[in-house]
Amino acid sequence: MQIKWSLKELYHSFEDDQFREDVKRLETFILKIKNWVNDNTISHDYEKEKLEEYITLVKELMSIHEKLSAFAALTLSVDSQNEAATKYDAILEQKMSQLAGTQAKISSWISKVEKLEEVISQSDLLKDHRFYLQEIVREQKHMLSEKEEDIVARMQNTASSAWVNYKNLLIATHKVEIDREKKELPLTEVLNMAYDKDKETRKKAYMAEIASYKKIEEGTAAALNAIKGEVLALCELRGYASPLDMTLESSRMDKETLDVMLSAIKESLPLFRKYLRKKAEKLGYTKGLPFYELYAPIVQKEMPFPYEEGKAFIEKNFRTFSDSLADFAKKAMENEWMDIFPKEGKVGGAFCYGLHSIGECRIMLNYGNNLSDVITMAHELGHGFHDQCLNAESILNIDSPMPLAETASTFCETIVKKAALKEADTEETIAILEAEISDYTQVIVDIYSRFLFESEVFENRSDGPLSPKELNSIMLKAQKDAYGDGLDEDYLHPYMWTWKPHYYYASSNFYNFPYAFGLLFAKGLYAKYEKDQENFPKEYEKLLATTGKESIADVAKKMGIDIRNIEFWRSSLKIIEEDIEKFLQI
Ligand SMILES: [Zn+2]
Known part of the structure; x- marks a missing residue:
């Protein structure tokens, strides 16, 4: 039985000649691209030829870089202490960041190609990269000058990146005191107790966890304030209307789509709350489910x-x-x-x-x-x-x-x-359904609360830093609005902002609604498949082949799906609602 993966298709080792050669090749390529961009952006003659050359160069660069960085990252993931992998992982990242200024320069040049569409239509290579080029032009509107981009990239190393590292350190070394005299446990271990089959353990872990954050709340809040502050500042400099706008643009998604999806989600909340109250009842609670019971197993049977x-x-x-x-x-x-x-x-x-x-x-x-x-x-x-x-x-x-x-x-x-x-037999069916619905609750209801929280944080952060107390109260309000009477108001989780990593990604904000989108889009596709099992698989493969070179709405249109129509989202949610109804009946 093959139980380990093979990486020799990439390289045999970090000492391998081929690996060393490729590192050199990458260096040469970076330099080559830098020089090429400097030499070729002076004038606008031979635009077609230049664009072709540039694309050919970048393709090759990306290919070498992918092989090298994959080898380092994959090695690290199964051998986290590997020194050579750690070293090369950092070296490769640093090398690529040298291209920030160059990128700004070529983007500016490409966006000044007057008849870009016409130039593209003269070349098969360019036609194949139409979306890639259009994206560069679109993003260019929000780019700063070559020098400014370079400064921003460098300063971020000691700003948002440093704050993330600091916050990660706080969380990784955070210890929770469970029983007064007994030893302290790492946070991850305490979070895992939410799945414990013993009710008392789950409650005890939650109480201790909540109490423990006092020790690190100032530090984590400082990190969050710094990162969100940086995002707001860059957002303004780059001319985006808001961080949400920035996220939507990089997600190739429009506001209209987000709005209809959120409206459909809001409509579905009552049924999720019904499920939560049912789960509460089953576990012996009368005021809705306490937060610490969200992951509690109802039956102990796994297949x-x-x-x-x-x-x-x-x-x-x-x-x-x-x-x-x-x-x-x-x-x-x-x-x-x-x-x-x-x-x-x-x-x-x-x-x-x-x-x-x-x-x-x-x-x-x-x-x-x-x-x-x-x-x-x-x-x-x-x-x-x-x-x-x-x-x-x-x-x-x-x-x-x-x-x-x-x-x-x-x-x-x-x-x-x-x-x-x-x-599955009946017990197993309950276990599978419950695990599934519990996941859906996270991806729909909790994600909705995270969206509300992040919106509110940006809103308030623009007036100045937020205290831990303010962050807690924004979180509680978001949870109340999303979970309603499904959860017990006396046992929510005010500190969810401390350890959820997504709030701290400076380059991807609102890293929440895409999860709901992903789930509901896949459900909608599955419903299509059930209606036409014969033809669907081929169309589906075609759709997957275009996800990197079209807007989301265009990709969906391929399958006859209109993501700006609320009915699509309602029909996806309906599939989930049917599972909830089925569960409520058993
Ligand atoms: Zn995945």
Whole structure:
């Protein structure tokens, strides 16, 4: 059985001649691009030829960089102490940041190409990169001068980046005192107790956790204020109407779409609250569910799934969808593309890393022999399949915006969950449904509360820094508005802003609504599939191949979906609501 992934398709080691050579090649390329941009942006003659040359150069640069950085990152993920990998990971990042000023310069030049469309239409290479070039022009409107971009990039190293590191340090070393005399526990361990089967443990962990934040609230609030302040300042300098506008633009999504999606979500909140009150009742509460019971297991039964069985289950059920999906999974499973089991030094969680330069991917799992692990494996294979659909595209056309990045993964999860429900007994069915609805509650209701919180924080931060007390009260209000009577008002979570990493990403704000978008979009696609199983799979592959080179609305239109129409979002939510109704009945 193959349980570890192979990286030799990239490089044999960090001492490998090929690796060293590629590092040199990357350096040469960076210099080459810098010089090329300096030499060729002086005048506007030979625009077509210059654009072709530039694209060819960047494609090659991206390809070398992907191979090198993937090798460092993948090595680190299964061997977090690896010194060579740590070193090269930092070196590669630093090298690429040298291109910030150059990028500003070429972007400015490209946006001054007067008849860009006409120039593009004269070349197949440029036609294939139309969206890429249009994006450069669009973003250029918000770019500062070459020198300013360079200064901003450098200053961020000691501003937002430094604040994130500081906040990460605070959270990573934060200890929670559970029982007065007993030892203190790391925060992650205490957060995990929310899944404990013992009610008292869950409550005790929550009370201790909330009390513990007093020690770090000033520091984390300082970090949040600094980062949000920097975002607001840059937003103004770059001429965006608001941080939300900036996020929407980088998500290739319009405000109209966001508004209808949020309206549909608001309409669905009462049913989620009904589910939460039902769960509360089941656990013996009368005033709604306390926050610390959100993840509480209702039944103790998980469907056991040893790895070999999980593999076979996935391949079998993927095949009911399409041969190309099942064949892809088989290829990944049989060709050492996956690192399966937990081991010392390996990071937690799971991910899929696309390797466009060699037309493969690598998937990291921490497989633990249960249905939830099979679902995670299906999720990551979904990402891998998405990558495969993008293999024929140029490396400059493969970046999907956040809202579309989870389409294929959520879709594959749905295939496997539906199949598992067919084979489950009543207890297992309750367990599967409850786990699923609990996830939906996070992605819809909690995400909505996070959106409200972040909006309010930006609103208030523009007048000055916020105290921990103010942040707490904004959080409580957001939770009340989203969860309503589903949660017990006396046991909410005022400090959710401290450890949720998403609030601290200086370069991606509102890293919340894309999750809801992803889930609902994938559900909507699945509903289409159920109506037309014959033709859907081929169309779906075509859709996945275009996620990196079209706006979200255009990608959706391919499947006849109008994301600006509230009915689409309502119909996706309806699928979720049916699961909730089914659960409420059992
Ligand atoms: Zn994912």
